[in-house]
Each structure stands twice: as C-alpha cells, then as structure tokens.
Amino acid sequence: MVRVKKERPVLDVTNISLEEWLSMVFTYKEKRKYRFIDFRFPTDAHAAEYLASAELRSESETKHLIRSFLIPPGVQGHDHQFFRHWIDNGYLAQMIDTNEYARRLVKNEGWEGLTWILDLLPDWPQHALDALDAFIRAHTLYLSDDRIWGLCDAISIIRHKYLLSSNPRDILNDVSSRDFEFLIAALFRRQKYHAKVTKQSRDGGADVICSSIDTPIKQKILIECKHHTGTVGVEVIRKLAGVVSETGATSGWVVTSSKFSSPAVEFASATGRIQLLDYVALNLKFNEYFGARWSERLPSLISEEQRNQVNQAAEVS
Template sequence: MPYNLKYYTDNYTTFDEWFELVLNNDEVVYPSLRIPYSKWLEEYIKEIENRSIDEVKKLLRCLLCPITRGFDISDYETYLLLKESKIAEHTEMAKKMSHNERYHRLANGQDAWEGMTWVLELLPSNPYNAIKALESYVYAQPNLPDDRIIGIDQCIQIILARFITLDNSFEILLNLKPIEFEWLIEHLYESMGYETIWTTSTRDGGKDIIATIQRTDGIEHVYIECKLYKTTSMKIETIRAFRDTGLLISSIDRCSHFKQRRSTFILRGVLDSWLSEYLLVLQLKTKS
C-alpha cells in the first residue's frame, strides 16, 4: 500500500494528470514531492529512453523543489515560544533546538527545506555527482520529511535509468585489459571515499589494490584481488592463493569453491550493477 494513501487527493487518476497538476501548481495535490505509485514510477522508467532530457528534468525539478509544510511553521512557532519563555527548562530546551537550520531559514523568510534543483545543472554530463549530492543531502538532514526522502530516492532511480544505465555493460567490461579492470575497481573504491594504492605485479603479494578508510571505530583496510575472466569457472588454486582477509572481485557468475571464511567475494551480478552505475563517468587512470 502506498505511503499515506488515505491523504491522497482525488484530482488525478493517471501519471500524466498528476504531473500536469504538480507542474502547474494551480491546486492542492498530494503527494506532490514524489510519484504517487511505484507502478507509475516503474512505467516511467521503462519508457524513459523515449523521453527527452528536458522532459525528465521537468519532473526532477518538481520533485526537488523547496518546501514548507504546516508542521514546519507550527514547530518553528513552538521553538519561538520556548525561546522567549521565562521558564528555565523551556529556554534550555530552545537552546538544544537552536542548531536546527530550518528555524534559521524560516526566520529569514526562506522555505523550511531548501530545494535541490541545482543538481540538474550536473545533468546530463555528470550524473554520478548529482546522485552523490542527493545522497549527501539526505544524510545531512536526519529529520527530512518522508515524502522528500521517497522523492529523492525516485529521482536517483530516474537519473540512473536515463543518464547512467548502459546496455551490455558486462560485455564492455570484458573488453577491458586486466590492468584496466584493476584501475576500474580502484576508481570505484575511491568514489566511495577510500584512499587507494594500486600495486604492481612485482610487489603486490597477491593484492592488486589496498584501500583504506577512516571509520568511527578505527581505520579499515581492504585488500583487493581482481580477476577478469571471460569464462564461467575459477580454479580453486586461485582462491587458495588469496589467503588474506579482503575482497576477491571476479567477473564470473558463480564458483563452487567459495567456502573460504576469511575472504569476501564479489561476483558478476554485483559487479555488473556497479559498472552500469559508474561507467559513464569513469575516467580510467593512466599509470606509468
């Protein structure tokens, strides 16, 4: 059942009717920050190649517009009452609430929740950074309205489908040289915030890439072995040779020997998904 279905307005019955209402903004329509039904989203994405970039951007613009809800106003008014109260407990509570940027925006006459339409300037040339910006916004706003969170997730799906997803991405992968495959995996880890070291065949000790990232509980080290196969089998000797805790990233679909407990394996399905999302923005490094 769709989220908040009981609050849906009855002034639309199709996606096109809903979109026209949201686009024109002439009357109240709910929901307006997200596509009402998952089926409509699936159908839109299915036909997205037939839609122009301008048309797709119009939809994204509607889903990412700035907003102020009635709840935001009442919450701000409560904050002001607490702030101006002569009761010590109230003023102390207001101090704890004062970090909320919504209150500062409303005090300046702005919307409670800023829009994210500026990410459209990253399309179509830089869709991955557009997605990263949207994900960072959700991460930075823990009290974001549910409709906005759902809408942003829909925007990410739309951007992936229209600007990133590729046909035959795995076939493209198999045309890479083994060393280029290693650079690709290194680039993907860098895009996830890791510091990486690409090792050479003469000194890697079985590890093609060493990735490091600072976590709240300490430093995480990931030792990565990359295997680009055009067949559907992997020798058990290859797995046994990689004894360190880490990742063995392979282009194959399956392997009957994946019983090692100390290593994690990423197979074709996950790798194909990665490639579809990142290949358009990938710039393989030139190593000397």
C-alpha cells in the same frame, strides 16, 4: 477596484493515468487550471509504474520530476504553524539559539532548498542520495508527511534511474585486460582504498592490491581481474584463496566482466574470505562510484587511474 485572484479548484489526481499526471506536472504552474498533488507520486501505483520505466525516460524529464519533489527555497505553508506554536508556548528564543530552521523562519527565509542536488546527477548519484538522507534526518520533525513522501519518491527515482540502470556488457569489449585492471583499481580507490596495480609479471599473485586508509584495523585485499567473455571457473577462486591464506591478506576479490560458474560461487561462499563481483554487480558498483554515464567516461577513468599509479610510485621512490 482591486481584483481578487481566483483560487484554482483542486483536482483529485489519484484516479488518472501516470502519463496524464506527468503532463500536468510538466505544465508551467502559471498555466495550470487546477491545483493538485505534484510534490510526490499521487499513489503507490503511479510510483511503481514510473520506477519500472525510469531507466528508459529522458534525462530532462527525470530531473524535472525530481525537482518537483524537492523542497524549494522559501517558506512553506506548514512552517507558519511551527512558528506560531513556538511563540504561543514561549519557545521561540530557545529555538532560535539551537535550531537553524527556526533562525531562518525568523528572517522569513524558510528552507534553503534542495534543488542543488540535481547538479550531482548523473555523475554522482550516491552523493545526491546521501544529501537527501541527511536532509530528511535533520528536518524530519519540521517536514510534513507529504513532503517526506516526496523526498523518498525522489530517492527512489534517483536509485532506479542512476544506480540500478544497466549497461550492456559489450561496452567493455574495447577495454584491454590491463586497462580493466586500472578500472578496477579506480573503483576501489573511490571506495577509499589505497590501490596498487601490480606489474604484469605479477606481484604477490594478484592484479590489484588494496589497503585500507585511516582505519583502526589494517586491511589488505588481493584482487584478481578476469576480463573476458567466458565463465570464470572454480580453479581461479581456489588459487586466489591459497594466495590470500599464504600472504595473510584480509580477503580476496575476483572481479570479472563476465560471470562465474556455480561451483565457483559455492566455493567462494564456503571460504568466507573470497568475494565475487560479476558484470551485473560490477555495473551497479560503477553506477554508484563513477556515475550512471560511466560507459561514456571509460578512457578518462582509466587514464586518471594510470596517473594515480605513476604518482604513487613517485611518492614511494
């Protein structure tokens, strides 16, 4: 006699604690006693509590939870409804010709899966977010509300864990002022600029000169780097503003591993051409373009940019 597998009961997890729910999520599915919501946070309260502590949670736990929220490969339950609707209304042939999702359903392949984005973490969080955003845009019509919420929850976790994570300022203490300039040049290079670190004797009144690549309107950005622990005053901003005006540069940036005085912030805002980047904002930029583990990769990031500068000089000569 064939034994019929008994369906596990459904458990309402909206009223249990975050840690209880996480314990259930991290239990192998074969060993679970209940079926429950595990592909998104059960409530907004659960989400808020987790995100508030995301930076402190382990890498393995974070990735496990994100994996639970991502679309797995294969056919999902609601996919059959779309397939039946296309057949009943005579749309199937048209959908196969125009839609990859429909073609996969015909082959009983369903979703190709999203778990590969975990390989982008922690070093490429913005790429992971871009991939998720593109996936949602391409498949909004075919995803259930629950699955969209789950993907949005995954986006929130990645943002809080990897993009908004903070690193103490003293991480940069062992970096020389010159190496700090190379680091800033590397940051702008990641943002698709051509970056040149000037000679220490100064070339054009800036530490780094950036120009846009393949843009209709050519941009020239002058960057002043201030790597110290003291507050950067308004004098530095005034001087760069003058150089920007004299050279016809598009804009100027003052980047510091410290902070700016209130008069400096006010003056920069009034010019409309000078941007300020203090350590708090710089940390977020580093997270975005270098990955959350940038503090562990400082020597390699600096040496890579030094090689880029040598190669650039060789190409010019």
